[in-house]
Amino acid sequence: MVSAIIETSGLTRNYGDICALKPIDLIVPEGEWLSVMGHSGSGKSTLMNLVGGLDRPSNGSLRVGGEDLLALSEDGLARFRREFVGIIFQQHHLVPYLTAVENVMLAQYFHSVPDEAEARSALERVGLGHRLKNRPGELSGGEQQRVCIARAIINSPKLLLGDEPTGNLDHKSTVMVMELLKELRAEERFTVIMVTHNQEVAAWGDRTIYLDDGVLVREERMKS
Amino acid sequence: MLFRILKNSFLKRPKAVFLVFLSIAMGAAVATAFLGIAGEVSHKMALELRSYGANILLEPSAVEGGGFLREEDLPKIKTVFWKYNITGFTPYLFGIAEFSAGGKKERGVVSGTWFARQLEVPGEDPSVQGIKGIAPWWEVEGRWPEAADESIVGAALAKRLNVVPGGDVTTTVRGRTQQLRIVGVVTTGGYEEEQLFAPLVTVQSLLQQQGKISRVLVSALTVPMDDFGKKDPATMSKDEYEKWYCTAYVTSVAKNVEEVMAGSRAKPIWQIASAEGALLKKLNSVMLLLTVLALGASATAVSTSLMASMAERSPEIALMKAVGADRLQISAIFVGETLIISVAGGIVGYLLGDQLAGIISRTVFNSPISSPLWLFPTAIISAFAVAIAGSVAPLRRALLIEPVRVLKG
Numbered sequence: 001m002v003s004a005i006i007e008t009s010g011l012t013r014n015y016g017d018i019c020a021l022k023p024i025d026l027i028v029p030e031g032e033w034l035s036v037m038g039h040s041g042s043g044k045s046t047l048m049n050l051v052g053g054l055d056r057p058s059n060g061s062l063r064v065g066g067e068d069l070l071a072l073s074e075d076g077l078a079r080f081r082r083e084f085v086g087i088i089f090q091q092h093h094l095v096p097y098l099t100a101v102e103n104v105m106l107a108q109y110f111h112s113v114p115d116e117a118e119a120r121s122a123l124e125r126v127g128l129g130h131r132l133k134n135r136p137g138e139l140s141g142g143e144q145q146r147v148c149i150a151r152a153i154i155n156s157p158k159l160l161l162g163d164e165p166t167g168n169l170d171h172k173s174t175v176m177v178m179e180l181l182k183e184l185r186a187e188e189r190f191t192v193i194m195v196t197h198n199q200e201v202a203a204w205g206d207r208t209i210y211l212d213d214g215v216l217v218r219e220e221r222m223k224s
Numbered sequence: 225m226l227f228r229i230l231k232n233s234f235l236k237r238p239k240a241v242f243l244v245f246l247s248i249a250m251g252a253a254v255a256t257a258f259l260g261i262a263g264e265v266s267h268k269m270a271l272e273l274r275s276y277g278a279n280i281l282l283e284p285s286a287v288e289g290g291g292f293l294r295e296e297d298l299p300k301i302k303t304v305f306w307k308y309n310i311t312g313f314t315p316y317l318f319g320i321a322e323f324s325a326g327g328k329k330e331r332g333v334v335s336g337t338w339f340a341r342q343l344e345v346p347g348e349d350p351s352v353q354g355i356k357g358i359a360p361w362w363e364v365e366g367r368w369p370e371a372a373d374e375s376i377v378g379a380a381l382a383k384r385l386n387v388v389p390g391g392d393v394t395t396t397v398r399g400r401t402q403q404l405r406i407v408g409v410v411t412t413g414g415y416e417e418e419q420l421f422a423p424l425v426t427v428q429s430l431l432q433q434q435g436k437i438s439r440v441l442v443s444a445l446t447v448p449m450d451d452f453g454k455k456d457p458a459t460m461s462k463d464e465y466e467k468w469y470c471t472a473y474v475t476s477v478a479k480n481v482e483e484v485m486a487g488s489r490a491k492p493i494w495q496i497a498s499a500e501g502a503l504l505k506k507l508n509s510v511m512l513l514l515t516v517l518a519l520g521a522s523a524t525a526v527s528t529s530l531m532a533s534m535a536e537r538s539p540e541i542a543l544m545k546a547v548g549a550d551r552l553q554i555s556a557i558f559v560g561e562t563l564i565i566s567v568a569g570g571i572v573g574y575l576l577g578d579q580l581a582g583i584i585s586r587t588v589f590n591s592p593i594s595s596p597l598w599l600f601p602t603a604i605i606s607a608f609a610v611a612i613a614g615s616v617a618p619l620r621r622a623l624l625i626e627p628v629r630v631l632k633g
């Protein structure tokens with residue numbers, strides 16, 4: 001019996017009158033690759049942000065990795081994020097004035113101590129060994145997203161969150177990024193939650209849940 | 225890593241950084257200049273004000289008129305406890321005389337004095353004493369007397385006698401006559417314009433009062449009077465008296481001088497002395513106020529430019545928070561940035577301010593300034609204070625940034 005890394009019950013998030021997430025009960029076993037699908041505005045990002053400790057729920061309970069996120073202070077959530085979670089966004093959010101390797105080292109710096117050799121080998125693992133000293137502006141979309149992946153995994157997170165990480169990429173880059181994530185997951189054994197609009201991308205996971213207007217309407221297990 | 229972040233962040237936004245640097249440097253420059261000259265100004269203003277009149281008057285203590293002081297006691301003034309505070313003194317001997325020049329006749333005051341007398345006192349540095357030193361505002365058309373039979377005449381008297389430099393005035397006292405060559409006409413704006421000034425020895429022999437003087441005017445640097453200084457020394461305990469004696473109140477310096485001039489009574493000339501103290505105090509508070517205002521203004525400028533760059537930097541801050549930076553780590557980056565800029569701003573501000581102080585001192589006081597040692601640390605601390613005060617609001621804003629709102633896809 002695999003233990004649950006994420007457990008929510010009655011998880012709700014309101015923005016004023018807007019109910020972005022209706023009460024949701026969700027259990028994610030450790031090591032699972034979960035895809036999240038739904039229309040734009042259905043609450044996918046809201047769910048990701050709550051699980052990743054970037055946002056606080058309006059109601060319900062939320063345990064991630066044994067930690068009650070509602071009980072954590074702002075700095076406690078920051079510590080949770082740097083120690084437990086790796087996040088990849090749709091828009092490759094990199095610090096524009098830092099090079100690829102410095103962007104990866106930034107995550108190390110907030111986590112503990114920057115280690116340039118380690119950051120370099122993480123970039124080599126995502127196939128960017130030749131782009132270490134380039135700034136984000138000099139990299140293609142797919143390359144930037146791979147820098148984000150290197151940054152997300154550098155502190156060996158237990159949970160990797162991707163909010164439409166391939167949303168801005170062409171087919172070839174998408175496949176490359178997904179292959180890479182699959183490889184890394186095989187080595188590092190982290191849990192993946194991946195928001196996507198793309199049925200094909202969702203199919204890389206073990207299970208897909210569907211959100212509609214803040215409600216978990218359906219789930220689907222992939223045949224392995 | 226922090227250093228790398230800061231370095232790259234600086235290189236990326238040179239304009240914004242320069243703006244903050246400039247604000248801090250200007251604040252530090254103004255603080256340096258103001259504080260640098262404030263101390264110097266008090267000192268120099270005291271000297272300048274001093275030149276507008278003596279502040280201690282020595283007269284014979286005999287209540288009935290006609291008493292005299294002794295000229296031979298004068299050098300002792302240079303040996304008293306407060307000798308270094310005494311910037312100058314000059315003796316006078318007055319008499320009524322009959323002046324005649326070119327057929328015009330008039331009764332008036334003849335005044336014997338020192339103009340610029342070389343004074344050698346054993347064991348003390350030689351000095352020059354006389355009217356030229358303690359009344360530099362006297363305007364002499366012509367030149368100052370040098371020989372025993374040379375004199376200068378007050379402008380009003382000169383006009384009535386119709387004499388100009390080069391002319392002669394015959395001065396008669398009780399039948400004794402002295403021919404005086406007029407070498408200058410003096411304008412003072414005061415009663416001196418009605419008198420004729422000749423060397424002390426000349427007037428002494430004219431009046432038959434060899435070695436005698438009727439008053440001495442002393443110019444001394446003093447501290448402003450306070451409540452303690454106003455107490456009557458006669459009512460003081462021994463300790464109090466000692467403290468009073470060792471503080472350069474105009475009264476204690478006067479007492480000091482009185483002790484060496486036999487038969488004299490010293491009177492502080494109050495209006496000038498107290499006005500000076502009050503003026504200097506006001507001047508110093510104005511300088512301090514201006515400094516604080518200047519620092520406040522540059523802190524506001526720092527705050528404004530940091531706030532402006534905050535809008536541009538919020539994605540970067542949100543991102544740092546998203547990858548796990550806590551408040552302390554975010555603050556370290558911000559405070560680190562402003563502190564580095566403020567060290568640079570402080571150094572440049574100090575150099576500029578020091579120059580500025582020099583220029584002000586040269587134009588206002590005609591003398592260079594020596595910047596005190598504490599000025600550099602003061603400039604750096606002012607720069608830090610400006611940087612920190614200017615960072616508070618922007619840092620608060622940075623800490624309030626919510627990553628989910630900023631990074632929304």
Ligand SMILES: Nc1ncnc2c1ncn2[C@@H]1O[C@H](COP(=O)(O)OP(=O)(O)O)[C@@H](O)[C@H]1O
Nearest residue numbers: 015018020039040041042043044045046047629
């Ligand atoms: N910060 C916010 N303030 C107000 N409404 C928000 C905010 N963030 C999201 N929402 C609303 O919540 C709903 C869900 O948003 P989101 O989770 O971003 O959807 P998705 O990622 O599925 O497109 C939407 O209706 C959106 O407008």
Ligand SMILES: [Mg+2]
Nearest residue numbers: 044045046633
């Ligand atoms: Mg979304």
